[in-house]
Each structure stands twice: as structure tokens, then as C-alpha cells.
Amino acid sequence: MLSMHGASVGYGNAPAVLREISLTVRPGRVLALTGSSGAGKTTLINAMAGLLRPRDGTVTVDGQPLRDRDHAVEQRIVLIPQDNGLAPILTAAENLQVALVADGVTPPGARRQTAAMLDLLGLAGQADQLVEELSGGQQQRTAVARGLALRGSVLLADEVTSELDAGNRQRVLELLHGEARRGAAVVFATHDPEVAAACEAELHLVEGRAEIIRD
Structure with a gap:
């Protein structure tokens, strides 16, 4: 608490x-x-x-x-910041995977969780796009996906x-x-x-x- x-x-x-x-x-x-x-x-x-x-x-x-x-x-304590905090030169999927692996998830597990979370946010089609290529709303949803994935x-x-x-x-x-x-x-x-x-x-x-x- x-x-x-x-x-x-x-x-x-x-x-x-x-x-x-x-x-x-x-x-x-x-x-x-x-x-x-x-x-x-x-x-x-x-x-x-x-x-x-x-x-x-x-x-x-x-x-x-x-x-x-x-x-x-x-x-x-997980933070989803207002400026999204994503690495613009990584893809949407890589942003999640890096965070999950740093949190102790195995690479295969990180890939599975990333795919599931991006799909949940309606971003399955943007998984392999660089963050800098995404719209502002897509970047926000990617940041939310990453924050939720960290549980x-x-x-x-x-x-x-x-x-x-x-x-x-x-x-x-x-x-x-x-x-x-x-x-x-x-x-x-x-x-x-x-x-x-x-x-x-x-x-x-x-x-x-x-x-x-x-x-």
C-alpha cells in the first residue's frame, strides 16, 4: 500500500x-x-x-x-508517464520485451506476453513498427501495454x-x-x-x- x-x-x-x-x-x-x-x-x-x-x-x-x-x-510500483517513456528507435514489441526481460521474464515468455498485450490494446498490426513511426495514440497504447505487462x-x-x-x-x-x-x-x-x-x-x-x- x-x-x-x-x-x-x-x-x-x-x-x-x-x-x-x-x-x-x-x-x-x-x-x-x-x-x-x-x-x-x-x-x-x-x-x-x-x-x-x-x-x-x-x-x-x-x-x-x-x-x-x-x-x-x-x-x-509501475509508472506509465505522460510522455510515454518509450525508446523511439525500438519497435513497439521490442519496447515491451526489453522491459519484461529486465523484470526477469525469459525471452520466450517476454515474446508471448508482448504479443498478447499488444493484441489486447489493438496493436498487433503495429508490433514491428518503430515507435517513432507510430501515431501519438498508438504510442500511448504501447506505453499502456508495457505498463500492464509488468503487473x-x-x-x-x-x-x-x-x-x-x-x-x-x-x-x-x-x-x-x-x-x-x-x-x-x-x-x-x-x-x-x-x-x-x-x-x-x-x-x-x-x-x-x-x-x-x-x-
Whole structure:
């Protein structure tokens, strides 16, 4: 379980972007993280992913302080970043396979899981295309496929439906809810009110602070 207690987060010497944030990401649920552009959604996701250390307060996983991104990976905290984080000179399939092999999956197993996951995201026909040749929406779905394939205990998804049409947006949302049913804790940063309404809980960021809309 991932928790934040009184956390303030910022960059360099600039004023804190987020102040006194407290939340708990519960297994088996999807938490929608909402707020206007610049409200701090990505900053909060990055703090939960171990990429940013809070200036004050704590971020803990299973009661232990989250040290950094390497520690987060060890604790099965999977991040699907807003910029997709894919290697553009690798194919869609290679991006998944590299991540799976690094996670301890055998190469044959990685190939099987990659094929199944890309098919699930409607990308079987793009498996051998370079990421740089894919559309923005196809890149987003590839990043989602990779994140889902890693089967984290916590899944952090940052605006991963912003370039998708209605059908693919619904497909991704259903898959994220499927991860929650598997027992993962899912945090989904989104600016789409319809997507947020489909989640079990919602945390809204405004002026650097968090308001619980639904819990």
C-alpha cells in the first residue's frame, strides 16, 4: 500500500508545487487524480513513483519510506508517464520485451506476453513498427501495454488517454479497472471528467492542495 502523509513537493529552489498532501492508494481500487493543467498532477505522480523526494512529510510503501525510483521499482510500483517513456528507435514489441526481460521474464515468455498485450490494446498490426513511426495514440497504447505487462502492485498512469478516441479510451479504462480487480492499486491522472467519474475514488488538486471528492 502506498501512502503520503503531509507531503510537500517542488522542484529545485522554487516554491513547492504541492503542500501538505495526504492520501492512501488502496489495493483493488482506481483513484482518479484530477485538476486543471498545471495543478500538479504529474508532480504528485512523480513523487509517488520515487522520482521526486518530498521536502516535508513522507511517502511510504507498505509502511517503509520510499527512497527513490530504484526502490519504487523493487516494490513493484509501475509508472506509465505522460510522455510515454518509450525508446523511439525500438519497435513497439521490442519496447515491451526489453522491459519484461529486465523484470526477469525469459525471452520466450517476454515474446508471448508482448504479443498478447499488444493484441489486447489493438496493436498487433503495429508490433514491428518503430515507435517513432507510430501515431501519438498508438504510442500511448504501447506505453499502456508495457505498463500492464509488468503487473505492478501499484500502477501510476499519467494522462494516458489524452490522445485516444472514445473507443480506445474506454478500452484503456477497462484494462486499468482490470488491474484493480487483480489486486493492484491504480492511480489515474486525468483531465477527463467522464473518465474520472468511472473511478471508485477521486482526489482533486487545486492551488497546491488536495481535495477528496470521492473516497
